Amino acid sequence: MAIWLPRLAIDRWRLAEGLRPGQGSDAAPLALIAETAHGPRLAAVNDAARQAGVRSDMLLADARALCPELAVAPADPAGDRAALEALALWAQRWGPWSALDQPDGLVVDVTGVAHLFGGEATMLADAARCFAARGYAARPALAPTAGAAWALAHHGPERAILHPGESLDVLPVAALRLDPGTVLVLRRLGLKRIGDLSGVAREALARRFRNHKAPAANPLIRLDQLLGRVPEPLLPVLPVDVPLVQRRLMEPIRHRSLLDRVLADLCADLTRVLEARALGARRLELALWKVDGEVLQRRLELAAASRDPAHIAALFGRKLDDLDAGFGIELARLRAPWTEPLALAQRDLEAAAEVHGTSLAACIDRLAIRLGPEAVRRPVPRASHVPERAQQWIGPLEPERVSQSDLPFHTRPLKLLDRPEPIAVLYASPDGLPRRFRWRGAVHEIARAEGPERIAPEWWRERSTVRLRDYYRIEDGAGRRYWIYRSGLVDDGRGGAPEWFLQGLYA
Structure with a gap:
């Protein structure tokens, strides 16, 4: 099942503003813009702007010439992708796994599960209804292959189902998921529909597009994927359980000493969570909720995986020197979005002289806090015989990809x-x-x-x-x-x- 969200960006903006479709600001012409080298360009438009002649990918100056009352808001492609990933996980209610169909669609494997929803048509209706309840306009379609389902969702009737024996010859060649340049070439050749490709010898098309290796630029590859002649790999979206701990305070705190104590407790709690999973944190995020609703965030990136609570608390302490608690902080949350395997190790019980935070990784973390994350780097050889490209800068503890023995250069200056x-x-x-x-x-x-x-x-x-x-x-x-x-x-x-x-x- 392919699910196309044609107004994903606009729907996200409308939900963030608390509006219903056609209500308030959504009733007026609106466009989301992105900055480009040639100036602001429209990334998405609502229905009112589309009726006024404004289209996506237009320059803002051209759009304002067509629609002077056009309102604009900044686009958020990173937020759109995060929302699409969340919807992909939620869409697994209809199948065992789902995948992203960039930039505004999903693919769900519904093999053998349609009877659980009362049939294929009922399942498509349920998908459209559930997305509408969440505030998203959706066009679901069902077909034996991902390419055919995508073609029906984008260019077929609403809630289309491809039954055995039916074909997609009446759909335009754009339904093959080709880039605009390839679609333009096919139209100039008189091939406007998928069925027109069957009237051309396959060898002729292969000669015409033999230099196009990308699937989006080769209609033969896309046609084979549409018909299921060649497999199409899809990358499922898997849920990631991010280690997270939080403390909801009985009374708001304003003083630094109390905040340091809460931070130490959070680090100790997170260490126990990481230790239970045999993980170490590489990136940590601290969020502090103030009484007035403002959220203060601090991010920390470590040179190597660690779960030393004293070391993590000391590094975060340097990032809290400019903190303004206002009327107080009532909730503190610490999460580790980036973790790496870190085996459990038993400390030497007799090593009483061991001092936490004196390792190389700890030293690098302290330098990065003082000088900035990009200031601590090391040069390593790079596979290039051009001198200015023969080395690159990487993280202090990142493994080298190329060894010096692989670069047998003549004597070169230091x-x-x-x-x-x-x-x-x-x-x-x-x-x-x-x-x-x-x-x-x-x-x-x-x-x-x-x-x-x-x-x-x-x-x-x-x-x-x-x-x-x-x-x-x-x-x-x-x-x-x-x-x-x-x-x-x-x-x-x-x-x-x-x-x-x-x-x-x-x-």
């Missing part, structure tokens, strides 16, 4: 400039070795030179106009050593004369 600086080579020997160059206003005579080490462009990442490089290790008369390179060759067809740059310094 210090690389942020950007290669242009130099002027005043004299080069006939064999191409530089003999004199000017850098930062000073002329350097080259006493020794070694090279070249030729590095070709990464053709799978860069444009065809990028030139190859010849690197040289050089030493001037004062004993200073540099790493320079020549960009391009004479008459290589990728630009003018070769250019020289200095990229590194040897210690």
